[in-house]
Amino acid sequence: MSAELALLGPILAAMLAAATPLLFAALGELVVEKSGVLNLGVEGMMLVGAVCGFAVAVQTGSSTAGFVAGAAAGAGMAALFGVLTLLLLANQVATGLALTLFGVGLSALIGQGFVGIPIADVPELYIPGLTDLPVIGKALFGQDALVYLALAAVPAVHWFLYATRKGLILRAVGENHAAAHALGYKVIRIRFLAVLFGGAMSGMAGAYLSLDYTPMWAEGISAGRGWIALALVVFATWKPGRVLLGAWLFGGVTIAQLHVQGLGIDIPSQLLSMLPYLATVIVLVVISRDVARIRLNAPASLGKVFHPDA
Amino acid sequence: MNRRTMGKALMGLATGAAMLALGVGAADAQEKMKVGFVYVGPISDHGYSYQHDQGRLAVEKELGDKVTTTFVENVPEGADAERVIEQLASSGHKLIFTTSFGFMNPTLKVAQRHPDVKFEHATGYKRSANVATYSARFYEARTVIGQIAGKMTKSNIIGYIGSFPIPEVVSGINAFTIAMREVNPKAEVRVVWVNSWYDPGKEAEAAKALIDQGADVISLHTDSPAAIQVAQERGLWVFGQSSDMTRFGPKAHLTAIVDDWREYYVNRVKAALDGSWKSQDTWGGFKDHMLFLAPYNPALPADVVAAAEKTRTDIMEGKRHSFQGPVKDQSGKVVIAEGKQATDEQILKMDWYVEGVQGKVPK
Numbered sequence: 111m112s113a114e115l116a117l118l119g120p121i122l123a124a125m126l127a128a129a130t131p132l133l134f135a136a137l138g139e140l141v142v143e144k145s146g147v148l149n150l151g152v153e154g155m156m157l158v159g160a161v162c163g164f165a166v167a168v169q170t171g172s173s174t175a176g177f178v179a180g181a182a183a184g185a186g187m188a189a190l191f192g193v194l195t196l197l198l199l200a201n202q203v204a205t206g207l208a209l210t211l212f213g214v215g216l217s218a219l220i221g222q223g224f225v226g227i228p229i230a231d232v233p234e235l236y237i238p239g240l241t242d243l244p245v246i247g248k249a250l251f252g253q254d255a256l257v258y259l260a261l262a263a264v265p266a267v268h269w270f271l272y273a274t275r276k277g278l279i280l281r282a283v284g285e286n287h288a289a290a291h292a293l294g295y296k297v298i299r300i301r302f303l304a305v306l307f308g309g310a311m312s313g314m315a316g317a318y319l320s321l322d323y324t325p326m327w328a329e330g331i332s333a334g335r336g337w338i339a340l341a342l343v344v345f346a347t348w349k350p351g352r353v354l355l356g357a358w359l360f361g362g363v364t365i366a367q368l369h370v371q372g373l374g375i376d377i378p379s380q381l382l383s384m385l386p387y388l389a390t391v392i393v394l395v396v397i398s399r400d401v402a403r404i405r406l407n408a409p410a411s412l413g414k415v416f417h418p419d420a
Numbered sequence: 421m422n423r424r425t426m427g428k429a430l431m432g433l434a435t436g437a438a439m440l441a442l443g444v445g446a447a448d449a450q451e452k453m454k455v456g457f458v459y460v461g462p463i464s465d466h467g468y469s470y471q472h473d474q475g476r477l478a479v480e481k482e483l484g485d486k487v488t489t490t491f492v493e494n495v496p497e498g499a500d501a502e503r504v505i506e507q508l509a510s511s512g513h514k515l516i517f518t519t520s521f522g523f524m525n526p527t528l529k530v531a532q533r534h535p536d537v538k539f540e541h542a543t544g545y546k547r548s549a550n551v552a553t554y555s556a557r558f559y560e561a562r563t564v565i566g567q568i569a570g571k572m573t574k575s576n577i578i579g580y581i582g583s584f585p586i587p588e589v590v591s592g593i594n595a596f597t598i599a600m601r602e603v604n605p606k607a608e609v610r611v612v613w614v615n616s617w618y619d620p621g622k623e624a625e626a627a628k629a630l631i632d633q634g635a636d637v638i639s640l641h642t643d644s645p646a647a648i649q650v651a652q653e654r655g656l657w658v659f660g661q662s663s664d665m666t667r668f669g670p671k672a673h674l675t676a677i678v679d680d681w682r683e684y685y686v687n688r689v690k691a692a693l694d695g696s697w698k699s700q701d702t703w704g705g706f707k708d709h710m711l712f713l714a715p716y717n718p719a720l721p722a723d724v725v726a727a728a729e730k731t732r733t734d735i736m737e738g739k740r741h742s743f744q745g746p747v748k749d750q751s752g753k754v755v756i757a758e759g760k761q762a763t764d765e766q767i768l769k770m771d772w773y774v775e776g777v778q779g780k781v782p783k
Contacts (some may be wrong), residue, residue, distance in 0.1 A: 117632055117633065120628070120629075120632035121629075121632070124625060124628050124629070124632070128621075128625060206740070222464060225464035225465065225466065226464065226465075226466035226645075226667075227461065228645075228649070228667050228668045228669075229675070231649070231653065263676065291766050318435045318619065323619055323621060323624065324623075324644075324646045324649065325649060326620060326644075326645065326646070326649070326668070328465070328618070328620050328644060329462050329464075331620055331621070333619050333620075333621055333622070337622075354676035364622075364625065365625060368612050368614075368625055368626050368629035368630075369629045369633065370634070371612040371613060371629075371779065372579070372610045372611075372612050372629050372630050372633045372778075373610075373613070373778075373779075374610065374632065374778035374780075375779075376779065376782075378782045378783070379585070379612075379613035379782045380613075380615060380782060381613060383613075383614070383615045417778040
């Protein structure tokens with residue numbers, strides 16, 4: 111049993127890292143949806159963020175610059191979405207899906223010259239004593255900066271949404287854009303800013319993958335994580351704290367199934383590969399049974415087109 | 421991504437058609453045979469599809485005055501594959517290489533509709549009058565790296581990242597394990613299946629999981645270099661797959677199994693040109709130049725390298741077989757008797773692990 115127990119620490123550490131891209135993207139999308147906009151283009155924004163971040167890091171040799179570029183590229187993609195859906199009033203679902211398809215192709219195009227180039231990854235934190243603690247040491251004190259940044263973003267987003275006036279206004283816009291507009295709030299501007307924030311967070315999620323998690327560029331490197339992030343937002347009933355739990359659950363199941371295989375426990379690997387998704391679906395179903403809770407937390411104007419003159 | 425490359429391919433074909441219609445280079449196009457290539461990944465993967473494309477480039481280089489080549493990359497193994505192959509066949513390609521196992525049935529379907537077009541399908545087992553198959557005896561190289569792993573491990577745990585539990589991968593695990601146990605009977609192999617050929621994130625997670633469980637040498641049968649980076653970071657050993665992946669982890673990368681299709685592709689295109697092409701099955705190893713090993717890591721002790729080279733040349737000269745009996749399965753039952761070697765059919769249908777592999781083959 112002690113061998114299995116010794117694995118707990120590494121599993122925890124790997125789980126936190128696996129949850130990081132999901133956290134970034136899902137927190138961004140949460141703010142977007144709280145403002146009443148549904149952007150299904152997370153996967154596309156992640157990929158463009160990943161490739162731009164990687165490209166800049168290769169050119170400048172600085173992963174910080176790459177990370178900033180990834181966020182900027184994600185925000186750029188989101189700006190495109192914002193112009194189409196908020197100013198030109200295009201359908202949000204269709205535009206979001208198109209944004210993902212566009213991002214997949216665009217990132218592959220940009221990335222053509224960057225495949226097969228290795229870069230140094232971001233160094234991990236090391237605090238003598240603390241990092242060496244058994245079980246929790248590596249998980250809590252031995253991660254790289256981006257993991258902590260993602261964790262810090264959870265209370266920050268919660269604080270912004272529920273403890274600041276700007277957050278209140280953003281939520282008001284998401285609940286009832288006509289009323290917010292009547293009160294004199296600039297619905298389109300607020301939503302545009304939220305969309306940009308969501309894009310930047312998705313871009314960061316992508317940059318984390320290509321700069322840190324697996325420091326390389328490969329087509330489709332996000333491998334569906336953008337869609338998982340979208341599901342996590344609903345899974346968390348639009349609450350930042352629950353996004354964190356969801357991301358950990360998903361990351362944990364992903365990592366645990368690999369360990370189960372390595373230990374030679376006789377469960378079909380295909381079933382294990384399915385587990386994280388299965389867990390997401392089951393929790394979604396359980397949560398969705400409580401209609402009242404969904405209604406209470408889901409932004410009432412989510413996905414609805416707003417036009418000031420209507 | 422598939423849409424994008426499909427689109428690119430279709431645009432290329434459309435441009436070609438337009439050029440023909442305008443009469444530009446029409447005479448030229450009639451003389452030159454068109455050869456098509458279908459790849460499962462991007463040619464920039466620096467792995468499996470990249471190596472196939474090296475074969476195509478060799479054809480262009482050597483026979484460029486007689487043939488033109490077209491390739492379509494990132495073709496998923498499914499309904500899209502049939503459309504892509506059909507597109508190539510109906511646009512005048514006379515010889516088409518479909519380079520992944522999952523293209524088997526689509527290739528046969530399209531071949532039936534185009535009896536005048538010749539097809540070459542990699543790693544499959546179904547043939548017809550105009551469909552030939554070819555593959556490399558990847559397991560031969562796994563015997564060599566298994567032996568190196570057995571000598572280099574200190575923890576006696578080897579991590580093995582598998583893509584899908586198909587015979588090609590399972591026979592590789594077995595060949596690796598047999599050679600490893602021969603030099604180090606205490607070592608064991610732990611297998612993690614990621615159920616994907618190319619998912620850097622998952623491959624890295626699998627490598628970390630195996631290392632956390634005590635593995636100090638990692639072998640992989642997936643296509644991305646993610647595990648190489650992990651091994652480099654953790655200061656352990658790893659073998660590359662499909663192509664030389666040294667630059668992703670110069671310290672960790674011991675050697676790599678490299679596929680080499682150049683000679684085969686050039687020969688088959690020549691055969692198609694002179695009319696001697698016929699449907700056949702080619703399964704080549706070291707001696708047919710279908711695979712070789714990337715340069716050994718300078719950190720490898722000289723005696724390990726010498727032993728590895730001896731194994732390789734012995735396999736080449738037919739003095740050694742990867743599955744030389746007695747070979748026992750996990751229950752200790754002798755599957756390949758003393759003095760016998762596994763038949764090609766046994767290797768092609770292998771769905772059991774040898775002694776020394778942990779876990780069971782997923783069914």
